Amino acid sequence: MAQERHDDFMTVAEVAAIMRVSKMTVYRLVHSGELPAVRVGRSFRVPAHAVDEYLRQSYMGTA
Template sequence: MRSNQIGTSVAPAVYTVKEVCTLLGLQKSTAYLAISRGEIPSVRFGTSIRVPRAAVERMLEVPQQKSA
């Protein structure tokens, strides 16, 4: 995660593929394959691929079970 000028941690709006691999515990080849299949949403800036933070957060959410 990046930090701002005063040294506090700030979550970026987008992550690099390397950061996504770290966050999700994936191999780089697995992440690129999932991106190419559309399983991990991404945006391209020239040759760079970025993954929106919101998409990563959705992947990390644990579904809540309904109480009966």
């Protein structure tokens, strides 16, 4: 049986470093629904593909 691959998840701090913004900015994006995330205990995890897609859309939107 083939094993299904799950998305890699990143912490808010990792997302902030990649996007070069503050952690608070990432939290705002998560709470507004602009950046999907799952809650794990008291913290959030953001799917890597969601960060890639958000950055792609942001980049394309400014062109």
